[in-house]
Amino acid sequence: MAPTGVGSNEFYRSEEEYLSAVADALRVEYQTIIDAGFSVQIDDPFLPDLFADRQLDNAAIHRKANAYIEILNHALRGLPQDKIRYHTCYSINEGPRIHDVPFIEFVRFMLRINASDYSFEAGNVRHEHEYHLWEQVKLPEGKRLIPGVICHTSNTVEHPELIAERLVRFAERVGRDNVIAGVDCGFSSQATYRTEVHPTVIREKFRALRAGVSGDHHRRFAIHQFK
Known part of the structure; x- marks a missing residue:
């Protein structure tokens, strides 16, 4: 959890003082x-949510986004960056998703967070096309992408060939060593939720993910063809 998602200020003189205290407390947990x-x-849905706040203009959104990043980096200060993953978490529930924030709106803010790996929604069909943004945005040295290549809000099991294709799209743009296969979000995206996808389907999705990454689907296809 990012500091900006923990509770609300009831005792501190300012929001900034409160968030700084939360960041200090969370840093102890991160270190542990x-x-x-x-x-x-x-896991941070709060940064991308800013960009969908219709009560804020672009200047206000950018000011708050910069403040969010500053407080999160304060919580991460001194921690080994190669042990930190950041997940955008902006597509967590089943729905039409027509008002989701385009990834291009906040990706440059995200890349300023002191993490080595960035996990984000890319298997959701509302965001699948956004791999093209890596033709415009340069991935910093030493960073890796963890695009979601299976969707956590669909009962359709992705074909391993499609999963492999999704990974290749990113690898062609940022380098194969800089891409790790991931899931859009957790299948139980909040602790109080029941999964929107049946557990038997979840298992099949992960089997497809393994096959798509390992290339097992190619071997099975060849065996079937020549029986």
């Missing part, structure tokens, strides 16, 4: 996770 041998994933 890393010390235990794990990577930290920051």
Whole structure:
């Protein structure tokens, strides 16, 4: 969780003072996770949500986005960047998604966050075309992308060939060593949710993901053809 998504200020003199205290507290948790041998994933729907706030003009959105990034980087200060993943989390529920924020609107803000890996929605058909933005935006040295290549809000199981194609699109633009296969979001996107996809379908989606990444689908196809 990013600091901007934790509770609300009831005791501090300003929002800035409150968020700074939250960031300090979360840093202890992040450090504990890393010390235990794990990577930290920051799930953050709050940054992209800013860009959909119709009460703010572009200047106000950018000011708040800069403040969000500053406070998150404050929470991450001194932590090994190669142990930090950032997840945009802006397409979490089943729906038409016609008002989702275009990724191009906030990707440059996202890349300023002190993480090594960036996870984002790309399997959702409302966002699948957005791989083209990496023809305009340069991925910084030492960073990797984790595009979602299976969708967590659809009961259709993606074909491994499609999953492989989705990965290749990103690899062609940022380099194959800079791409990791991911999921759009968690299948139970909040702890209080029931999954919108049946667990048996979830398992099939992950089997397809494994096959698409490993190339197993090519071998199975060849065996079938020559039986």
